[in-house]
Amino acid sequence: xxxxxxxxxxxxxxxxxxxxxxxxxxxxxxxxxxxxxxxxxxxxxxxxxxxxxxxxxxxxxxxxxxxxxxxxxxxxxxxxxxxxxxxxxxxxxxxxxxxxxxxxxxxxxxxxxxxxxxxxxxxxxx
Amino acid sequence: xxxxxxxxxxxxxxxxxxxxxxxxxxxxxxxxxxxxxxxxxxxxxxxxxxxxxxxxxxxxxxxxxxxxxxxxxxxxxxxxxxxxxxxxxxxxxxxxxxxxxxxxxxxxxxxxxxxxxxxxxxxxxxxxxxxxxxxxxxxxxxxxxxxxxxxxxxxxxxxxxxxxxxxxxxxxxxxxxxxxxxxxxxxxxxxxxxxxxxxxxxxxxxxxxxxxxxxxxxxxxxxxxxxxxxxxxxxx
Numbered sequence: 001x002x003x004x005x006x007x008x009x010x011x012x013x014x015x016x017x018x019x020x021x022x023x024x025x026x027x028x029x030x031x032x033x034x035x036x037x038x039x040x041x042x043x044x045x046x047x048x049x050x051x052x053x054x055x056x057x058x059x060x061x062x063x064x065x066x067x068x069x070x071x072x073x074x075x076x077x078x079x080x081x082x083x084x085x086x087x088x089x090x091x092x093x094x095x096x097x098x099x100x101x102x103x104x105x106x107x108x109x110x111x112x113x114x115x116x117x118x119x120x121x122x123x124x125x126x
Numbered sequence: 127x128x129x130x131x132x133x134x135x136x137x138x139x140x141x142x143x144x145x146x147x148x149x150x151x152x153x154x155x156x157x158x159x160x161x162x163x164x165x166x167x168x169x170x171x172x173x174x175x176x177x178x179x180x181x182x183x184x185x186x187x188x189x190x191x192x193x194x195x196x197x198x199x200x201x202x203x204x205x206x207x208x209x210x211x212x213x214x215x216x217x218x219x220x221x222x223x224x225x226x227x228x229x230x231x232x233x234x235x236x237x238x239x240x241x242x243x244x245x246x247x248x249x250x251x252x253x254x255x256x257x258x259x260x261x262x263x264x265x266x267x268x269x270x271x272x273x274x275x276x277x278x279x280x281x282x283x284x285x286x287x288x289x290x291x292x293x294x295x296x297x298x299x300x301x302x303x304x305x306x307x308x309x310x311x312x313x314x315x316x317x318x319x320x321x322x323x324x325x326x327x328x329x330x331x332x333x334x335x336x337x338x339x340x341x342x343x344x345x346x347x348x349x350x351x352x353x354x355x356x357x358x359x360x361x362x
Contacts, residue, residue, distance in 0.1 A: 010162050010166065012166035012169060012170065013162075013165070016166075016169040016170070016173060019173055020173075052158060052162075081161040081162055081165060082158070083193060085206065086253075087207075105161070106161060106164070106165060106168075106186075106189040106193065109172055110169055110173065111172070
């Protein structure tokens with residue numbers, strides 16, 4: 001069982017992920033501010049992040065998240081409806097954010113997301 | 127999806143002076159909002175099992191359509207820079223067919239790729255090319271009553287590489303490509319709905335400098351486009 005922090009403001013996605021990751025300890029946040037507070041209370045083993053959030057963008061969260069030394073090595077999976085160009089994904093700024101994986105929601109089944117998460121949290125126990 | 131395309135067409139037709147950045151912004155926001163709703167449908171369909179295959183198929187198709195409309199809009203408005211490179215048309219055709227396998231299967235269509243051996247690469251932007259081909263496949267999936275075989279061919283001609291799609295179960299003889307474009311909001315004879323996929327495909331090919339046109343086959347009329355062979359490789 002691992003601690004997963006889901007940052008997404010869409011109700012259906014949150015309830016779907018709660019079902020997919022029911023065997024893990026899931027914390028959900030609607031926006032960047034709540035997510036930082038949640039991460040502070042229970043350091044996650046992995047973060048699943050939507051870039052398009054209700055307030056502030058997911059990228060703003062990422063920049064702030066990576067400024068904390070304790071969270072530098074926590075894998076962040078970007079799971080989003082925002083289609084990023086290859087040039088962005090290859091850019092130095094993107095590389096510096098140390099994103100574990102970029103998963104475009106329309107092309108990613110819940111099963112594929114589950115497998116991607118398991119790759120990083122297998123063997124982790126809370 | 128029809129609502130989405132109608133708004134796009136309405137804005138461009140009724141307020142051409144508004145069709146600048148505000149319309150692009152509106153389109154982007156609308157596209158992102160619709161994507162969330164359609165993703166929610168695919169997620170629920172996946173969690174609840176196979177009984178919702180039809181709904182999931184429509185949602186997946188809608189997502190691809192939105193992607194391609196936004197791709198066109200971004201490339202057309204200059205937000206996306208074209209990356210022209212030598213592309214093997216066969217690899218793009220396989221990639222599109224592979225990405226569309228689940229949608230094809232759910233709609234009862236079977237894809238057959240006929241690629242002439244030894245084709246030279248074409249000069250194109252891979253992402254736009256694959257978007258245009260995907261939209262064109264959608265035209266057939268939406269039109270044919272499955273089960274149907276949809277054939278995609280690539281062969282060498284004097285002008286370049288000719289890519290065409292046809293199906294014995296679909297005949298587009300009555301469709302006039304010259305009358306449809308992104309400035310028109312008129313219904314298209316011979317096609318269901320506003321034919322947004324055909325318009326998008328035509329637009330994307332046009333950005334690549336190629337003209338989508340009708341292509342006659344044994345017992346049906348489909349669509350085809352000629353892509354220029356890579357000049358870099360011609361010189362080698």
